Each structure stands twice: as structure tokens, then as C-alpha cells.
Amino acid sequence: MILFTSAGLLALLALSIPVGIVLFLLAFGIDTFFSPFPLMRGLGQVVWSSSNSATLIAIPFFILLGELLVRSGIARRTYSALESWVSWLPGGLIHANIVTATLFSATSGSSVATAATVASVATPQADRLGYDPRLFSGAIAAGGTLGIMIPPSINLIVYGFLTETSIPKLFVAGLIPGFALALLFMAVTAVFCGIKPSLGGPGISATWGQRFAGLVDLVPLLGLFGVIVGSIYAGWATPTEAAAVGVAMAFAIAAMQRAVTWDMVVASLKGTVRTTAMIMLVVIGAYVLNFVLAAAGVSRALQDFLGGLGLGPLATLLIIVVIYIVLGFFIETLSLMVGTIPIIVPIIVELGYDKLWFGILMIILVEMALITPPVGLNLYVVQGVRKSGPLTDVMLGVIPYALAMLVMVGLLILFPVIALYLPQHL
Numbered sequence: 001m002i003l004f005t006s007a008g009l010l011a012l013l014a015l016s017i018p019v020g021i022v023l024f025l026l027a028f029g030i031d032t033f034f035s036p037f038p039l040m041r042g043l044g045q046v047v048w049s050s051s052n053s054a055t056l057i058a059i060p061f062f063i064l065l066g067e068l069l070v071r072s073g074i075a076r077r078t079y080s081a082l083e084s085w086v087s088w089l090p091g092g093l094i095h096a097n098i099v100t101a102t103l104f105s106a107t108s109g110s111s112v113a114t115a116a117t118v119a120s121v122a123t124p125q126a127d128r129l130g131y132d133p134r135l136f137s138g139a140i141a142a143g144g145t146l147g148i149m150i151p152p153s154i155n156l157i158v159y160g161f162l163t164e165t166s167i168p169k170l171f172v173a174g175l176i177p178g179f180a181l182a183l184l185f186m187a188v189t190a191v192f193c194g195i196k197p198s199l200g201g202p203g204i205s206a207t208w209g210q211r212f213a214g215l216v217d218l219v220p221l222l223g224l225f226g227v228i229v230g231s232i233y234a235g236w237a238t239p240t241e242a243a244a245v246g247v248a249m250a251f252a253i254a255a256m257q258r259a260v261t262w263d264m265v266v267a268s269l270k271g272t273v274r275t276t277a278m279i280m281l282v283v284i285g286a287y288v289l290n291f292v293l294a295a296a297g298v299s300r301a302l303q304d305f306l307g308g309l310g311l312g313p314l315a316t317l318l319i320i321v322v323i324y325i326v327l328g329f330f331i332e333t334l335s336l337m338v339g340t341i342p343i344i345v346p347i348i349v350e351l352g353y354d355k356l357w358f359g360i361l362m363i364i365l366v367e368m369a370l371i372t373p374p375v376g377l378n379l380y381v382v383q384g385v386r387k388s389g390p391l392t393d394v395m396l397g398v399i400p401y402a403l404a405m406l407v408m409v410g411l412l413i414l415f416p417v418i419a420l421y422l423p424q425h426l
Contacts, residue, residue, distance in 0.1 A: 082100055
């Protein structure tokens with residue numbers, strides 16, 4: 001049964017069938033051959049119960065928030081404000097890529113939107129100043145992955161919904177690892193460019209007055225982050241309510257920037273509908289598959305199999321980490337999450353690990369899937385914006401940052417308090 005589930009998932013994805021459909025097909029196949037529960041009799045109830053949660057309304061709101069920010073032109077002003085502050089470091093403007101991606105991650109909740117936004121404003125600078133295209137574009141692709149770690153994160157909402165974990169606690173648990181990973185990215189950049197200065201390039205010269213004047217352009221993003229995340233942590237708003245407030249603020253910011261046009265609004269709404277429909281189909285399919293797997297006893301069978309190997313909790317966890325790394329080469333991020341959560345999370349809980357902590361660990365592992373070929377989505381997003389040079393430049397450029405993610409995985413395993421400190425003290 002486990003072999004059937006794994007082989008079926010990989011085979012259907014290899015046929016380029018949409019992920020949401022794959023999950024439904026797999027659920028029906030397992031139900032037909034292994035489950036004692038007749039799924040067709042209760043399919044409507046299962047689908048309804050998986051989609052009538054108010055928590056899921058936060059997803060289209062956060063997507064629309066990101067769409068409005070991307071199309072309002074605020075990215076260019078944010079990048080200009082940051083480049084004068086961090087470009088003196090070894091690596092120059094590469095640090096501006098990472099810091100800008102970090103700020104956008106704290107508002108958009110989407111890795112792809114973050115990577116596309118930063119790439120669109122940073123690439124012309126790289127071409128003009130003669131930066132090494134590999135490390136420069138690799139930093140953008142890797143920095144974009146922070147969009148699913150630093151709250152608000154759509155992927156954390158999906159994880160919390162599927163595992164019945166507190167979303168506000170997941171958000172606060174992602175803060176320290178998210179910002180720590182951004183600092184690791186900057187440290188990797190500084191080390192590589194310090195060893196080989198030709199990888200970097202010149203910074204932007206600016207007076208202290210110009211630097212402080214540019215901070216005004218950071219106020220909109222920092223204000224959004226403070227309102228959205230602060231209201232959730234303070235208990236003043238649910239994630240859904242905070243997302244709605246964030247959309248209103250993003251629209252107001254766009255209006256103040258005189259970026260609101262009919263075409264901009266229509267494009268933002270269309271992008272929101274497309275992305276939301278895709279995510280919801282995947283989430284509902286995952287919920288149905290989760291129901292069938294539980295009825296068929298797949299999770300229990302896998303737990304018994306791993307238990308029969310005689311491995312300890314740490315060794316089993318390391319095997320799971322390796323599985324995620326390997327699957328990340330072939331399966332897209334959200335698909336990787338929803339396809340494995342029903343099987344892996346019960347095992348993690350059985351081993352005695354905290355599922356809140358594992359949610360953060362899983363996010364870092366699936367972040368790697370965004371920058372590992374052949375299906376690393378951020379690679380293609382950055383390459384699409386560059387429109388010059390081979391895709392291998394981006395692939396080679398992300399290698400140091402993928403290694404930094406592995407370091408962060410090791411730190412989280414050795415020191416779970418990195419993710420659990422804030423949830424336990426707020």
C-alpha cells in the first residue's frame with residue numbers, strides 16, 4: 001500500500017497532470033483497493049468540511065496583498081533605500097537583493113511573487129555594474145524562498161490547516177528561523193565575495209543624509225508587517241481579519257503612490273483568482289487524500305515499518321529529512337507539502353517531536369525545493385526576468401544558499417528552541 005501510494009504519486013506527477021487532480025485520483029485509487037470506507041458515499045461531506053473553514057479565507061487575502069504590492073511600484077523604492085545601507089558589505093548589491101526579499105516576504109506570503117519582484121528591480125543594476133550573474137541571480141532566487149517562512153506565509157496557513165496547528169503560533173515560530181536564514185544568506189555572500197571579490201561588484205555611494213532620507217520608503221512595508229503580524233500576536237485579529245486589513249492598507253499605499261489604475265486592479269484580481277483556485281484545489285485534494293490514507297491505515301503501516309527498522313527518533317528524523325531533499329528535486333513546493341503531510345506528520349508526532357517545530361523544519365526543506373532543479377520554480381522565475389544568459393547560471397548561483405539552508409536545518413534539529421522560543425514566551 002505504501003509502495004502504491006508513493007509510486008502512484010510520482011507516476012501521475014510525471015505525466016504532468018495538475019497536482020490537485022493527482023491527489024483526487026490517488027485518493028480514489030487507494031479507496032478502491034485498500035480502504036474499507038466507500039469514499040463516494042461521503043465525498044461531498046469530506047470536500048465541504050475541508051473548504052468551509054474561515055481560516056482559508058486568509059489565503060486569497062494574502063495573495064491579493066502581494067499582488068497589490070508587486071504592481072504598485074513600491075519594490076523599486078524599497079530596493080533603492082536598502083542598497084545604500086548594505087552595499088558596502090563584501091558582495092555589494094547582492095545583500096540588497098536578500099534584504100529586499102526579506103522585507104517583501106514579511107508582507108506578501110509568496111516566494112514566487114517575492115523572487116519576481118526583486119528580480120525585476122535588481123537585474124538592471126547587475127547588468128549596469130557588471131556583477132557576476134550567477135551569485136547575483138542565485139541570491140534573488142534564494143531570498144525569494146523566505147516568502148514562505150517569514151510570516152504571513154500561505155504555506156504555513158496550509159500546514160496549520162491540515163495538521164490542526166495554531167496558525168498564529170506557526171507565524172511567530174517562523175520569525176527567528178526566517179530572519180536567521182536571511183542573515184545566513186548574507187554571511188554566505190560576504191564569505192564567497194570576500195574570498196573571490198570578482199563575484200561581487202561596486203556598491204552604491206551615498207551620503208548619510210541620503211541614507212536616512214531613503215528610510216521613508218521602507219515605512220509602508222514595515223507598517224504593513226507591524227499591523228498584520230502585530231495584530232495577530234496581540235490577539236486583536238485572526239489571521240483572516242489581519243489579512244483583510246492588510247489588503248486595505250496595501251490598496252491605500254498604492255493609492256498614495258498614485259499607482260491605482262483600472263488595469264492594475266483587474267490584473268491584481270485576476271492573479272489572485274488564478275493562484276487561489278490552484279491552491280484551494282490542492283488543499284481540498286490533500287484533505288480528501290488525508291481522509292483516505294487514515295481510513296486505509298497507511299500512516300500506521302509506515303510507522304510500523306519504520307519501527308521495525310529499530311532506528312531511534314533522531315535517525316528516523318534524518319531519513320525523513322533526506323526524503324524531503326530528494327523529493328524536492330522532482331515535486332513542486334506546495335505539492336510536496338500536501339502530498340506528504342498526511343503520512344509524515346503522524347509519524348513525527350509518534351516519535352515525540354513537536355508538530356509546531358516540525359512545521360518550520362518542513363518549510364525550510366520545501367524552500368530548498370524552490371531552488372533545486374529541475375522543478376525549482378524560483379529558478380525559472382528569476383531566469384524569466386533576466387531574459388539573458390543560460391538557466392545554469394541561476395542553478396549554480398543558488399548552490400551556496402542551498403547549503404546555508406542545510407545548515408539551518410541542522411541548527412533547528414540541534415536547537416529546537418530556535419523555533420519554539422517565541423511561541424512559548426508570547
